[in-house]
Each structure stands twice: as structure tokens, then as C-alpha cells.
Amino acid sequence: MSQTELPDQSTSPDMASSPPAPYIVEDYGRNLQLLSDGTVIRFEDYNTLPPPVLPPALSVVQWKDVVYDSGLGLKLRVYKPPAAVAGEKLPVLVYFHGGGYVIGSFEMDSFHACCLRLAYELTAVVLSADYRLAPEHRLPAAHDDAATVMSWVRDQAVATGDAGDPWLAESADFSRVFVSGDSAGAGIVHHVALHLGSGQLVVDPACVAGCALLFPCFDGVERTRSKALPGPYLTLPYSHQGWRLALPQGATRDHPLANPFGPESPALDAVALPPLLVVVAQLDLLRDRDVDYATRLKAMGKQVELVEFEGQHHGFFAVEPFGDDKLVRVVKRFMYGIGGDAAASN
Structure with missing residues (x-):
């Protein structure tokens, strides 16, 4: 404790x-x-997720922890898979874990397992980043830390000699950077995309080629139909209490940090968002918000792929990192440009 x-x-x-x-x-x-x-x-024993059993094949993925913000002592975990060809440059996937902005860490067994699998099956260098948690550090602290992560990636793209991380210098293709995350991590991804598209965040010469939002944690004051859905890991009272702890004191769930289309949220019509993949779970109480997010952006002419997983609940990837092969295939198709058109379901 x-x-x-x-x-x-x-x-x-x-x-x-x-x-x-x-x-x-x-x-x-x-x-x-x-x-x-x-x-x-x-409380140190808060994690109720079942411990994942790692397939032996993932033992070939190397990983290490690196400090990306020495002032705050914040770290990220670098995952390097065996390259298909010696010296091959691999795409970079920056990943932000879930936990409602209140709990979680890249060190949790479930998130560690997710990133091991992503690195191995996507054949990508994965950077899994921690960020400050609420209520000690209320939003936008997590978004500020995400911007620092992306600036660190930018600096690595131009680093030479001892200033650069040797794993990234050897294996990372900074012209193919993707940003992903689940739940609250996907909410962070939205704000990274927003800040990139509006010019508030610049990562050149690195290039963010796309953003994959896995069952993003969006909300609003207005009640949606899917909020009546019970969830084994995310319930309505738990969700609302989490927002009270995470948002600035006195803010409602229509705050721009919770609701991308709230009354005070910035207009997105003119924002040049990178291509987006939005994954939703059919039985997620946040499902309607996530579908509305993707639908509105598509109506604005944004490049958005919406994929819905039937019979799944919020956070299913972290709950069972090896339970559904289709999720990783969808992300891989998005990253490598296989398929192309948006999907309504999966």
C-alpha cells in the first residue's frame, strides 16, 4: 500500500x-x-486480471526499460522482435496502456503480454509508455506525458552516437511510426492525433503513419443505450467514479478530455488527423460513444476504419492477450496497408 x-x-x-x-x-x-x-x-494488490500464460515463441522478443522523462522519472519499455532479415528496419508502435487514467502500468503482466505479442506478430519495435496517474496527477497530465513520449521518439529519430538508443538506431524505421493504446490509452491516442493534426505537436522527421484506438475510453453526460450493458471489468458506477478521479476537479464528463464532441471540445473538421483504426467491443458500455466517434469523423472525410468485435467486452485484449487472434490481424492489416477499406464488423 x-x-x-x-x-x-x-x-x-x-x-x-x-x-x-x-x-x-x-x-x-x-x-x-x-x-x-x-x-x-x-493498494498494491488491485490487479484482478488473470495472469497470462506466455507462449514459448515470445521468448525471442527482447525488452528493456528506458527513461523518457528524467525530470519526472517516467519510463517506457522497448520491445524488439527478431528481424526477418538482419539489419531490417521495422515500424515503430508507440503503445499506451489502459486503466481509466487512474491505475495501470506497462509493468502489469497483462499489458506486458499484450506488447510482447504485438512486437512478435506485427514484426515491429514496440514502445510501451507509462504516464502519470490520477487523482495525484489529474488530466491533462497523462496527455502531457504522451506528448513528451512523442517528442522523445522525435529526438531518437535524429539522435547520433551515444545520444540515441542502440536498439532503435539498429531496428527502428521512424518513417513508419504508429500510435496505439487500449481504453484510457486509446483516449490518449486520440489527443496525440489531435495535437499532431492541429500542429500543437511536431515529431518531424519521424512520421506518424496511423493511430489505432482499441475500445477507447470516451464518455459524455448524455446517456447512451450501450451504457445499460453490464460489464465484467467495467461497470457504469466504476466508469463514472473513474472520471471523477481523473478529470480536473469540478469537470463533467462532457469535458473535452472525456468527450471529443462535447460542447466545449475543439472542432475537428479542419484538423488533419492521421489515418485511424477504431476497434470497438459489442458488449462494451462505451460502445455507442466509440462508434459515434468513428462515424462522425468519417462524415468529416477523415480516413477511419471501424471494426467491431462481436461478443466482446471492454478491455478484452488486456484481459486475454492471447484470446483472439483477429485483433492483432486487424492491427497488422492497418499498419501494413493490407485490405484498405473500412470494416463494419469482424
């Missing part, structure tokens, strides 16, 4: 000399508690 005291707590000279003892204002189940004085108590 870890305990963190949030900043920005103030006292008044008019307060009594013996303030009341801190009390719980948010009890987020097995994950954490937020106390009235801003203290956050995190």
Missing part, C-alpha cells in the same frame, strides 16, 4: 486548531482511496 499527499491543500487562519481527521471521499474499491485532505492511498 502506498500513500501520497496531493498538492494544493491550504489552511485558513480561521480554522480550528484541531481540524477533523481526514475521511474517505472516494473509495475506488481494490484500487485506491482519496481522503478529504488530498491524501491518496493506493
Whole structure:
């Protein structure tokens, strides 16, 4: 169990000399508690996902941890598969894990397994990045960290000598960078795409060739039909409480960081978004939001492929990293340009 005291707590000279003892204002189940004085108590045994059994074939994928922001002590995990040809340059997949912006890490067994599989089956260098979590660091902290990750990738593309990571210098094709993530990680991907398309984030000479959003964590105040769907890992109360912990204090789920088409969200018509792959799960309570996102962007003329997985729930890839071969095939088709036209279902 870890305990963190949030900043920005103030006292008044008019307060009594013996303030009341801190009390719980948010009890987020097995994950954490937020106390009235801003203290956050995190529980180390929050992970309820079944431990994945790694196929022996994945042992050929090498991995290591690298610091991408020394000031904040933030790291990413680099995965390097065996190249088909010695010295072959491979596409780069930047990956952001899920967890509602509140929990999760690239070190979790399930996310580690997902990235091992992606590196192996996509034949790509995978960069799985951690980012600051709420409520200690409310949004947009995670998006700021994602921008730092992308700037680190840009710097690696031009680095020489000891300034560059040797694995990336040897294997990475920075002209074929893709950005992906699941759930909250997919929400981060949207904002990376938005900042790239609007010019707020520049990664030249690296080139982001596309973004793959896996069951993105979007929301809004208006109730959608799919929100009535029960989920084994994501329920409506759990989702809403997560947003209360993640968004700026006092913000609603129509905040632009939660709702890409909320009343105060930036217009996307003129934004030159990179090609997008949006994967949704049929039984996900966020399904309608995700489909609406892809549909609206397609109506604007954006290049968007929408793929729906029947019978699946939110987060199914992290829950069972080796459970559905079709997901990785869909991402590979998107990355390597096989197929081309948008799909309505899978």
C-alpha cells in the first residue's frame, strides 16, 4: 500500500486548531482511496486480471526499460522482435496502456503480454509508455506525458552516437511510426492525433503513419443505450467514479478530455488527423460513444476504419492477450496497408 499527499491543500487562519481527521471521499474499491485532505492511498494488490500464460515463441522478443522523462522519472519499455532479415528496419508502435487514467502500468503482466505479442506478430519495435496517474496527477497530465513520449521518439529519430538508443538506431524505421493504446490509452491516442493534426505537436522527421484506438475510453453526460450493458471489468458506477478521479476537479464528463464532441471540445473538421483504426467491443458500455466517434469523423472525410468485435467486452485484449487472434490481424492489416477499406464488423 502506498500513500501520497496531493498538492494544493491550504489552511485558513480561521480554522480550528484541531481540524477533523481526514475521511474517505472516494473509495475506488481494490484500487485506491482519496481522503478529504488530498491524501491518496493506493493498494498494491488491485490487479484482478488473470495472469497470462506466455507462449514459448515470445521468448525471442527482447525488452528493456528506458527513461523518457528524467525530470519526472517516467519510463517506457522497448520491445524488439527478431528481424526477418538482419539489419531490417521495422515500424515503430508507440503503445499506451489502459486503466481509466487512474491505475495501470506497462509493468502489469497483462499489458506486458499484450506488447510482447504485438512486437512478435506485427514484426515491429514496440514502445510501451507509462504516464502519470490520477487523482495525484489529474488530466491533462497523462496527455502531457504522451506528448513528451512523442517528442522523445522525435529526438531518437535524429539522435547520433551515444545520444540515441542502440536498439532503435539498429531496428527502428521512424518513417513508419504508429500510435496505439487500449481504453484510457486509446483516449490518449486520440489527443496525440489531435495535437499532431492541429500542429500543437511536431515529431518531424519521424512520421506518424496511423493511430489505432482499441475500445477507447470516451464518455459524455448524455446517456447512451450501450451504457445499460453490464460489464465484467467495467461497470457504469466504476466508469463514472473513474472520471471523477481523473478529470480536473469540478469537470463533467462532457469535458473535452472525456468527450471529443462535447460542447466545449475543439472542432475537428479542419484538423488533419492521421489515418485511424477504431476497434470497438459489442458488449462494451462505451460502445455507442466509440462508434459515434468513428462515424462522425468519417462524415468529416477523415480516413477511419471501424471494426467491431462481436461478443466482446471492454478491455478484452488486456484481459486475454492471447484470446483472439483477429485483433492483432486487424492491427497488422492497418499498419501494413493490407485490405484498405473500412470494416463494419469482424
